[in-house]
Amino acid sequence: MTLLKTENLCKSFGNLEVTRNVNLSVSSGERHVIIGPNGAGKTSLVHQLTGQLRPTSGRILFKECDITKVSPEDVCQMGVGRTFQKNTLFPTLSVAENVRLAVQAKQGGWYHAFRSIKKMTSHWERTYQLLEQVQLADNSDRRVSSLSYGEQRQLEVAIALAAEPDLLLLDEPTSGMSPAETDRMIELVSNLPNTLAVLMIEHDMKVVFSLADTITVLYYGEVLASGPPAHIKGNDKVREVYLGGKH
Numbered sequence: 001m002t003l004l005k006t007e008n009l010c011k012s013f014g015n016l017e018v019t020r021n022v023n024l025s026v027s028s029g030e031r032h033v034i035i036g037p038n039g040a041g042k043t044s045l046v047h048q049l050t051g052q053l054r055p056t057s058g059r060i061l062f063k064e065c066d067i068t069k070v071s072p073e074d075v076c077q078m079g080v081g082r083t084f085q086k087n088t089l090f091p092t093l094s095v096a097e098n099v100r101l102a103v104q105a106k107q108g109g110w111y112h113a114f115r116s117i118k119k120m121t122s123h124w125e126r127t128y129q130l131l132e133q134v135q136l137a138d139n140s141d142r143r144v145s146s147l148s149y150g151e152q153r154q155l156e157v158a159i160a161l162a163a164e165p166d167l168l169l170l171d172e173p174t175s176g177m178s179p180a181e182t183d184r185m186i187e188l189v190s191n192l193p194n195t196l197a198v199l200m201i202e203h204d205m206k207v208v209f210s211l212a213d214t215i216t217v218l219y220y221g222e223v224l225a226s227g228p229p230a231h232i233k234g235n236d237k238v239r240e241v242y243l244g245g246k247h
């Protein structure tokens with residue numbers, strides 16, 4: 001089933017066309033990776049999908065609803081989760097407390113939590129489930145400020161997952177990571193439930209080819225090619241502009 005679809009999506013900043021007639025499609029459970037040179041318009045495209053940037057023209061459909069003009073909060077409510085580029089963690093709280101706040105925000109009960117033991121228990125259960133999912137269960141009591149860079153990014157994924165999305169958007173989740181941290185992120189994403197679709201921007205080709213069911217190549221705001229990894233690897237145009245070793 002098609003979960004997300006863009007139709008002739010265009011975005012301009014003045015004379016600069018950063019998204020040009022993009023037709024993108026993501027199915028339920030698909031692992032879809034967007035690649036392309038710096039400045040190709042990858043982040044701008046994702047910001048349009050989350051409602052952070054308003055397209056100039058074209059449409060975005062999520063679960064067959066037109067979300068082109070929907071606010072970021074409502075897009076999130078509808079099932080599009082994302083991690084943020086900027087650090088949105090609470091550094092002085094523990095790992096588990098950071099996740100629990102996100103779980104509480106999703107499940108409600110801010111005011112009633114103290115009255116309902118049952119609800120509190122279910123918040124903690126969900127919190128530990130999410131920490132298992134991102135391989136941080138053994139670090140649940142640590143202060144966030146004591147986590148490594150890679151662990152903080154794992155935690156950000158747990159927080160995004162707390163919103164129970166059907167589609168998770170990740171903008172360069174491994175940027176700045178060591179090889180070992182990158183391997184952990186690859187494992188984490190491959191172990192996510194196969195009901196969850198992931199749309200990820202990524203530069204590291206090891207990550208791209210380890211995870212992608214589909215790769216879309218953006219070049220000057222346009223889709224240069226889209227298809228299974230083998231198809232993209234063998235595409236002469238893609239090799240020329242991107243995979244040829246220039247980046």
Ligand SMILES: Nc1ncnc2c1ncn2[C@@H]1O[C@H](COP(=O)(O)OP(=O)(O)OP(=O)(O)O)[C@@H](O)[C@H]1O
Pocket residue numbers: 013016018036037038039040041042043044045
């Ligand atoms: N708010 C803005 N106003 C004007 N120009 C912008 C704005 N945001 C992005 N751009 C420009 O749009 C183009 C695409 O930027 P974008 O960040 O989407 O590229 P990218 O593919 O994500 O690049 P990178 O790989 O470096 O992250 C760039 O030329 C950038 O300078």
Ligand SMILES: [Mg+2]
Pocket residue numbers: 042043044
């Ligand atoms: Mg970017």
